[in-house]
Amino acid sequence: MERRKFIQSILTASAVAMVATPNQLMAEEAKKEAKAEAKTDTPALKGPNDLTLEEAIKVITGGKEVKKSDKIKLTVPEIAENGAVVPVKVLVNHPMTEKESVKAIHVLNTANGNTRCVDVLLTLANVEAYFATRIKLSQTQEVMALVELSDGTFINTAKSVKVTIGGCG
Amino acid sequence: MAEKRKAMVKIKPKKFKVGDTVKVDFIVIHPMDTGMAKDKETGKIIEAHYIDNITFSFDGKPFTTMKVWESVSTNPYFSIKYKVTGKGKITVDYTDNKGEKNSKSKKVKPKA
Numbered sequence: 001m002e003r004r005k006f007i008q009s010i011l012t013a014s015a016v017a018m019v020a021t022p023n024q025l026m027a028e029e030a031k032k033e034a035k036a037e038a039k040t041d042t043p044a045l046k047g048p049n050d051l052t053l054e055e056a057i058k059v060i061t062g063g064k065e066v067k068k069s070d071k072i073k074l075t076v077p078e079i080a081e082n083g084a085v086v087p088v089k090v091l092v093n094h095p096m097t098e099k100e101s102v103k104a105i106h107v108l109n110t111a112n113g114n115t116r117c118v119d120v121l122l123t124l125a126n127v128e129a130y131f132a133t134r135i136k137l138s139q140t141q142e143v144m145a146l147v148e149l150s151d152g153t154f155i156n157t158a159k160s161v162k163v164t165i166g167g168c169g
Numbered sequence: 170m171a172e173k174r175k176a177m178v179k180i181k182p183k184k185f186k187v188g189d190t191v192k193v194d195f196i197v198i199h200p201m202d203t204g205m206a207k208d209k210e211t212g213k214i215i216e217a218h219y220i221d222n223i224t225f226s227f228d229g230k231p232f233t234t235m236k237v238w239e240s241v242s243t244n245p246y247f248s249i250k251y252k253v254t255g256k257g258k259i260t261v262d263y264t265d266n267k268g269e270k271n272s273k274s275k276k277v278k279p280k281a
Contacts, residue, residue, distance in 0.1 A: 045205045045214070047203060047204050047205055047217065047239065048204075048217075049238060049239065084242060084243065085242045085243075086242075109240055112240050113203070113205060114203075114238055114239060114240055115240075116238040116240065117237075117238055117240045117241055118235055118236070118237050118238065118241060118247070119235065119236040120233065120234075120235050120249070121233065121234045121235070121236075122233055122249075123231075123232050123233060125227070125232035125233075125251060125252055125254075126232065126233060126249055126250050126251060126252075127190045127250055127251070127252040128190060128250040130192075130248075130249060130250045131247075131248065131249055132246070132247070132248035133241060133242075133245065133246055133247050133248070134241070134242040134245065134246050135240050135241055135242055136201075136203070136240050136241070136242050136243075137240075167242075
């Protein structure tokens with residue numbers, strides 16, 4: 001009886017360890033890779049489009065002020081099982097008329113190499129300032145919807161997405 | 170010169186009238202490689218290959234354009250709304266960072 005219990009406890013302990021380690025392993029591997037790349041002459045991978053969130057916002061707005069607004073309904077999962085396919089939906093509660101409209105919806109992330117995802121330029125034919133897509137998120141971070149209105153002002157909102165398996169390969 | 174890519178333009182709902190606002194979905198088979206990932210077998214960096222521009226037009230007149238970046242998922246999906254003005258054709262023209270140009274159309278057949 002004691003022996004059986006002992007074996008069972010080892011099995012459950014190792015099962016738990018096995019479940020825990022993949023993420024640990026991945027994190028360790030990522031650290032190793034980063035260290036290795038830092039040591040060699042070749043710099044850590046930086047894509048040609050890489051922009052931090054601040055840089056991306058500046059490029060899009062030209063430095064204009066951005067106000068947080070709850071006119072923007074941003075729908076993202078709280079937890080993304082797979083960081084490679086994270087659904088994003090944006091709906092802006094703002095008129096789409098000749099007088100005033102939504103000119104563009106920009107979807108950004110906060111921690112990928114390139115924080116830009118999609119820039120959608122709308123016209124009145126769209127009738128609704130709506131856009132949906134699926135993006136890759138490398139790790140837990142925020143997704144931001146940055147919206148340009150026809151009067152030249154910018155509004156935004158952001159939501160955090162917890163990523164269990166990073167999506168950038 | 171352009172490969173024929175598998176792509177789909179969907180209009181939802183399937184039945185609509187002139188004046189209705191429909192949802193237009195565009196899905197395309199494309200790797201959307203970021204240029205940051207390594208091939209698991211060879212260890213070599215997979216070159217960046219992603220769709221970078223999309224234009225949605227109705228009977229040749231653009232009504233939505235998108236600038237797309239490599240953070241978008243593989244085999245990407247894009248969805249927008251559109252007001253039906255009559256019978257015609259929605260065309261989605263798209264290019265990628267390697268200069269590939271492609272196009273997919275869908276007829277718009279309103280009920281009334």
